[in-house]
Amino acid sequence: MEKLTSIHNQHVKNWKKLQTKKYRRQTGTYLLDGWHLVNEAIQGGIHILQLVGTEEQLTAHPDLREDADDVYEVTEEVMQHITDTVTPQGIVAVVPLPNSHEVPDMDTLKGGWLFLDRVQDPGNVGTMIRTADAAGFTGVVVSQRSADIYSPKVVRSMQGSQFHVRLYEGDLSKWVNDFKQINAPVYGTQLNPQAKSFRDVNPGETFALIMGNEGQGMSEQLLKQTTDNLYIPMQGRAESLNVAVSAGILMFQLNKNL
Amino acid sequence: MEKLTSIHNQHVKNWKKLQTKKYRRQTGTYLLDGWHLVNEAIQGGIHILQLVGTEEQLTAHPDLREDADDVYEVTEEVMQHITDTVTPQGIVAVVPLPNSHEVPDMDTLKGGWLFLDRVQDPGNVGTMIRTADAAGFTGVVVSQRSADIYSPKVVRSMQGSQFHVRLYEGDLSKWVNDFKQINAPVYGTQLNPQAKSFRDVNPGETFALIMGNEGQGMSEQLLKQTTDNLYIPMQGRAESLNVAVSAGILMFQLNKNL
Numbered sequence: 001m002e003k004l005t006s007i008h009n010q011h012v013k014n015w016k017k018l019q020t021k022k023y024r025r026q027t028g029t030y031l032l033d034g035w036h037l038v039n040e041a042i043q044g045g046i047h048i049l050q051l052v053g054t055e056e057q058l059t060a061h062p063d064l065r066e067d068a069d070d071v072y073e074v075t076e077e078v079m080q081h082i083t084d085t086v087t088p089q090g091i092v093a094v095v096p097l098p099n100s101h102e103v104p105d106m107d108t109l110k111g112g113w114l115f116l117d118r119v120q121d122p123g124n125v126g127t128m129i130r131t132a133d134a135a136g137f138t139g140v141v142v143s144q145r146s147a148d149i150y151s152p153k154v155v156r157s158m159q160g161s162q163f164h165v166r167l168y169e170g171d172l173s174k175w176v177n178d179f180k181q182i183n184a185p186v187y188g189t190q191l192n193p194q195a196k197s198f199r200d201v202n203p204g205e206t207f208a209l210i211m212g213n214e215g216q217g218m219s220e221q222l223l224k225q226t227t228d229n230l231y232i233p234m235q236g237r238a239e240s241l242n243v244a245v246s247a248g249i250l251m252f253q254l255n256k257n258l
Numbered sequence: 259m260e261k262l263t264s265i266h267n268q269h270v271k272n273w274k275k276l277q278t279k280k281y282r283r284q285t286g287t288y289l290l291d292g293w294h295l296v297n298e299a300i301q302g303g304i305h306i307l308q309l310v311g312t313e314e315q316l317t318a319h320p321d322l323r324e325d326a327d328d329v330y331e332v333t334e335e336v337m338q339h340i341t342d343t344v345t346p347q348g349i350v351a352v353v354p355l356p357n358s359h360e361v362p363d364m365d366t367l368k369g370g371w372l373f374l375d376r377v378q379d380p381g382n383v384g385t386m387i388r389t390a391d392a393a394g395f396t397g398v399v400v401s402q403r404s405a406d407i408y409s410p411k412v413v414r415s416m417q418g419s420q421f422h423v424r425l426y427e428g429d430l431s432k433w434v435n436d437f438k439q440i441n442a443p444v445y446g447t448q449l450n451p452q453a454k455s456f457r458d459v460n461p462g463e464t465f466a467l468i469m470g471n472e473g474q475g476m477s478e479q480l481l482k483q484t485t486d487n488l489y490i491p492m493q494g495r496a497e498s499l500n501v502a503v504s505a506g507i508l509m510f511q512l513n514k515n516l
Contacts, residue, residue: 127500136493164495235394235516237422241506242385248503249510258493 111138126157369396384415
């Protein structure tokens with residue numbers, strides 16, 4: 001086991017660079033920060049390429065070393081440098097970046113799906129993926145120009161839900177067409193004269209819900225493709241709901257038949 | 259109209275100090291940052307003590323000056339110093355801090371109420387107040403050791419809902435007792451053997467919902483006082499939902515009779 005004490009060490013520099021999307025793509029890896037995520041990965045049978053811990057954490061959990069290809073001990077200063085958290089727990093793991101660009105077999109789409117159309121806040125993206133998991137959804141598809149699903153902030157907000165739901169990145173317009181081909185409804189979310197109250201729809205076993213950009217909502221093109229558009233009746237004078245709160249309200253209404 | 263160009267000016271120092279709870283209490287004022295909040299305050303008939311803007315913003319909206327006791331023009335550097343936002347819009351207003359410690363007349367409690375028990379993240383507190391507004395709730399009561407409801411981050415997340423719902427700070431245990439005296443149910447949120455699915459309760463016109471601390475949940479004492487405890491059935495493997503998402507799901511279920 002190597003001990004690394006300098007932030008100028010090449011390994012340390014590389015772990016730091018995993019905060020960028022470019023380097024995650026180049027290396028096909030991303031970083032899990034903290035015990036909850038590392039344990040979720042081990043329980044999920046995820047291959048751990050590198051395990052990095054402080055002396056305190058590695059000493060307290062000697063068994064962990066068997067779960068990783070390589071183990072590195074670092075100082076707390078180095079750990080602080082690698083992660084973007086204020087008080088790191090002292091354990092991180094480098095794991096393979098899943099291939100989220102493949103196009104799944106249409107026979108495997110059964111269940112609820114969440115489509116995110118250019119949702120930009122990483123906390124919102126992560127929280128919605130976590131909520132989709134809790135609502136028993138099958139998967140989440142994220143459009144281009146959304147927050148990157150394996151960025152540190154999204155990973156922190158997902159809290160391990162990437163190991164429970166299927167995650168894809170892709171062209172939502174194509175996904176909507178695929179759903180329509182198998183007669184699965186796709187619900188948009190935009191208030192317009194034809195929109196239905198979210199309480200008045202009763203989807204079957206396979207459907208998709210689209211949530212749009214925080215400021216601009218869904219794209220016009222996607223709106224035209226949807227089966228129905230849903231709205232949440234607002235009784236107060238608030239003009240809108242936070243997108244992650246809206247998604248939670250809608251998913252826990254639509255999941256009744258899952 | 260005074261023009262202020264230095265961050266060492268006493269007015270500027272005082273506005274900056276409004277980021278602290280202590281100074282907000284001492285002066286009985288707080289800060290609204292940005293056009294949306296300033297406009298909401300004006301429409302709501304809120305007395306504007308001081309209006310502070312950049313030259314660009316004050317020139318573009320000359321009518322605004324009539325709505326404020328005092329108007330100050332500041333440089334963009336000064337504006338950046340006063341607010342804690344990354345890209346301020348160039349307009350802030352100092353307004354009176356409402357008295358949130360009074361005990362309301364029990365005859366005026368009709369409607370849905372949200373009680374926040376030591377919720378610490380300002381974004382969560384603000385988002386839940388905004389959601390309560392959208393759900394048509396009457397008011398929100400925040401316990402001690404919660405995020406301060408007039409802190410910049412809570413004010414930003416509330417998006418003006420403090421002008422639409424009644425906001426109180428107080429001892430939740432006393433509030434729960436008051437609700438029980440008028441036979442209004444108080445719902446806790448904690449998974450225990452007696453908890454009910456949130457879909458199985460049907461409150462009347464007056465009720466309260468308690469949301470607890472992000473990590474620890476509700477206090478034991480409050481749990482003992484509740485009429486029922488609710489849970490959201492999780493179908494996936496996520497262990498919990500974000501507290502603001504949970505609150506949204508629950509409020510938009512409980513508000514059906516409001």
